[in-house]
Amino acid sequence: MKLKRSTVNNLIAYGIVIVAFVICQSMISAGAMSRSLRGQLVPICVYIVMAVSLNLTVGISGELSLGHAGFMSVGAFSGIVAATWMESAFAMENDVVRLLLAMVVGGVFAGIAGVIIGVPVLRLRGDYLAIVTLAFGEIIRNVLNCVYISVDAGRVYFAFNSPQLPGKLVINGPAGATGVSRISTFVIGFVLILFTLFVVLNLINSRSGRAIMACRDSRIAAESVGINITKYRMMAFVTSAVLAGMAGALYGLNYSTVTAAKFDFNTSILVLVFVVLGGIGNIWGSIIAATLLTVLPELLRGFSDYRMLVYAVVLILVMLVTNSPMMRAFFARVLPHKRGEEGKGGEAA
Amino acid sequence: MTQQRRSTTKMVPFPSHSIVPERDVDKLPVLEARHLGIEFGGLKAVEDFNLTIGKTEIAGLIGPNGAGKTTVFNLLTKVYQPTSGTIMINGKDTAGMNTVQANKLGVARTFQNIRLFGNMSVEDNVRIGLHNQVPYGMFSGIFRLPRYWKQEKKQHERALELLSIFGMQDMASAKAGSLPYGAQRRLEIVRALATNPSLLLLDEPAAGMNPHETEELMDSIIAIRDQFQIAVMLIEHDMKLVMGICEGICVLNYGRVIAKGTAEEIQKNPTVIEAYLGRRKEDAQ
Numbered sequence: 238m239k240l241k242r243s244t245v246n247n248l249i250a251y252g253i254v255i256v257a258f259v260i261c262q263s264m265i266s267a268g269a270m271s272r273s274l275r276g277q278l279v280p281i282c283v284y285i286v287m288a289v290s291l292n293l294t295v296g297i298s299g300e301l302s303l304g305h306a307g308f309m310s311v312g313a314f315s316g317i318v319a320a321t322w323m324e325s326a327f328a329m330e331n332d333v334v335r336l337l338l339a340m341v342v343g344g345v346f347a348g349i350a351g352v353i354i355g356v357p358v359l360r361l362r363g364d365y366l367a368i369v370t371l372a373f374g375e376i377i378r379n380v381l382n383c384v385y386i387s388v389d390a391g392r393v394y395f396a397f398n399s400p401q402l403p404g405k406l407v408i409n410g411p412a413g414a415t416g417v418s419r420i421s422t423f424v425i426g427f428v429l430i431l432f433t434l435f436v437v438l439n440l441i442n443s444r445s446g447r448a449i450m451a452c453r454d455s456r457i458a459a460e461s462v463g464i465n466i467t468k469y470r471m472m473a474f475v476t477s478a479v480l481a482g483m484a485g486a487l488y489g490l491n492y493s494t495v496t497a498a499k500f501d502f503n504t505s506i507l508v509l510v511f512v513v514l515g516g517i518g519n520i521w522g523s524i525i526a527a528t529l530l531t532v533l534p535e536l537l538r539g540f541s542d543y544r545m546l547v548y549a550v551v552l553i554l555v556m557l558v559t560n561s562p563m564m565r566a567f568f569a570r571v572l573p574h575k576r577g578e579e580g581k582g583g584e585a586a
Numbered sequence: 587m588t589q590q591r592r593s594t595t596k597m598v599p600f601p602s603h604s605i606v607p608e609r610d611v612d613k614l615p616v617l618e619a620r621h622l623g624i625e626f627g628g629l630k631a632v633e634d635f636n637l638t639i640g641k642t643e644i645a646g647l648i649g650p651n652g653a654g655k656t657t658v659f660n661l662l663t664k665v666y667q668p669t670s671g672t673i674m675i676n677g678k679d680t681a682g683m684n685t686v687q688a689n690k691l692g693v694a695r696t697f698q699n700i701r702l703f704g705n706m707s708v709e710d711n712v713r714i715g716l717h718n719q720v721p722y723g724m725f726s727g728i729f730r731l732p733r734y735w736k737q738e739k740k741q742h743e744r745a746l747e748l749l750s751i752f753g754m755q756d757m758a759s760a761k762a763g764s765l766p767y768g769a770q771r772r773l774e775i776v777r778a779l780a781t782n783p784s785l786l787l788l789d790e791p792a793a794g795m796n797p798h799e800t801e802e803l804m805d806s807i808i809a810i811r812d813q814f815q816i817a818v819m820l821i822e823h824d825m826k827l828v829m830g831i832c833e834g835i836c837v838l839n840y841g842r843v844i845a846k847g848t849a850e851e852i853q854k855n856p857t858v859i860e861a862y863l864g865r866r867k868e869d870a871q
């Protein structure tokens with residue numbers, strides 16, 4: 238039996254991740270991996286999950302989101318609080334369970350943020366999501382700068398603009414999360430990537446996923462066959478936010494100090510660049526792009542002064558490439574994606 | 587009509603003198619549009635549109651370009667909300683409904699400018715049409731619960747069955763956007779049929795087809811009506827098709843119905859002849 242193209246693409250995505258994991262693990266146990274690269278392993282996992290989840294919004298659902306790092310920060314901070322609270326409330330020793338639960342909490346909070354943004358915006362016909370998510374990313378960063386949260390004897394205290402709280406301060410306003418227990422591991426990162434792929438790929442190849450792609454290709458046609466487009470745009474957007482929140486929790490629990498400034502507009506754009514470079518709608522492309530572009534600055538450490546220059550050059554090249562008619566024709570054949578043809582609802586002829 | 591009751595209300599003649607096929611006369615009509623109208627910023631695109639379609643009727647909607655035919659379809663499918671009048675589908679008033687609800691009530695359509703899900707396979711296009719017919723939730727889909735496998739199998743079988751109406755089951759895995767024009771139009775019909783409609787609206791189904799394909803399409807439309815026992819309403823410029831298969835025909839000009847009747851009546855109607863000839867004279871100038 239001939240395998241379907243989608244099945245082949247899925248196998249490639251899982252294959253890349255599993256092979257890369259096996260190689261990394263054997264390099265670690267052989268002591269062949271540099272210290273700095275080992276430090277990059279968890280961030281690479283995080284950015285892969287970020288890129289794959291953003292691809293669900295941008296590539297599969299066809300909506301531009303410019304605030305993906307906002308969901309990451311919600312996940313990071315709520316995950317850190319949850320992990321600290323679990324330690325204090327139940328004296329939970331098992332770091333793996335604590336990390337997994339913290340990731341679930343991060344996902345839930347990011348999902349709630351996704352619903353709050355999605356409900357008013359995704360009901361509208363036009364493409365307003367880009368501007369609203371852009372604002373969300375900036376607002377959440379500024380809000381987190383003023384938030385103080387402490388944990389004392391299993392209770393969580395919260396204050397706005399005032400660090401006068403009992404117990405140990407977990408989130409300390411502009412100083413961010415301090416004294417975080419670093420419980421993230423590469424293995425859990427790998428598991429999160431597999432989970433993300435499982436969710437995203439299975440969703441795409443199901444009734445709901447087809448409905449999401451139908452809304453992307455033609456909203457009017459999707460409605461004409463009885464698909465509630467708001468529901469499916471929400472489904473893609475919130476799923477994407479939940480996964481970004483889980484990645485955020487993994488990221489937050491990988492460092493002893495995390496500030497909200499880390500999750501700024503540049504981070505959102507960085508993830509978007511992964512998605513665009515890897516191919517919009519192409520899941521394994523996102524994985525490759527996120528890995529390369531996270532490792533590259535590390536490998537080019539000596540050139541760090543020119544990093545932004547290289548970045549600008551790469552972006553200009555991408556723009557040139559994607560705007561030349563010849564390359565467009567090429568990508569049209571290669572990329573399984575097409576923007577919805579009607580934004581404002583208008584003519585149905 | 588069902589019950590006679592004494593009342594002091596003064597009764598006036600109802601302006602919708604409608605005709606339906608004799609076989610449908612004792613059945614609830616699939617569509618009753620009364621005094622339907624819509625304005626776009628002062629332009630009355632459709633005005634006082636009255637039409638009844640019998641349960642298994644093949645109806646035609648014709649008229650010069652810009653007469654408002656597609657706008658009628660957009661009204662019936664609730665893409666536009668009418669500024670006046672009512673639309674009853676299977677006896678239910680559709681006031682305040684949206685396109686999705688109209689589809690669930692039984693109205694499905696094709697588009698004058700083809701709107702397939704071009705990057706997806708032919709089969710997936712039909713499966714999307716089956717969205718509400720063979721349902722399962724997001725959770726079953728992601729975690730591949732038994733319901734997923736059962737419903738996917740059902741969708742697959744049903745999709746191939748529907749595609750076989752036009753002998754298209756062999757192209758099930760082809761990309762919809764890469765099909766020839768005529769096949770794309772046929773796929774749109776299959777996708778609409780997949781939603782299990784009671785009224786199928788076809789907007790210029792033969793546009794871009796060669797005479798041979800048009801002949802086949804005429805047979806298929808009749809076969810679809812017979813097999814599914816549904817009503818079909820079609821907009822078409824090909825008079826051979828319209829006069830060949832449409833039982834009741836409605837002629838629009840400048841947003842108004844200028845004639846209704848059977849193919850013979852329409853062909854003889856002086857107003858219709860004038861509308862078409864008059865338009866042709868204008869075009870020549």
Ligand SMILES: Nc1ncnc2c1ncn2[C@@H]1O[C@H](COP(=O)(O)OP(=O)(O)O)[C@@H](O)[C@H]1O
Pocket residue numbers: 583584586626631649650651652653654655656657658
């Ligand atoms: N959304 C709209 N806004 C403004 N005018 C419209 C709109 N839709 C249709 N019209 C106008 O209504 C008239 C009828 O159009 P249409 O129904 O497409 O004609 P046709 O009979 O060729 O299908 C045209 O004059 C068209 O410009």
Ligand SMILES: [Mg+2]
Pocket residue numbers: 586655656657698
């Ligand atoms: Mg038209």
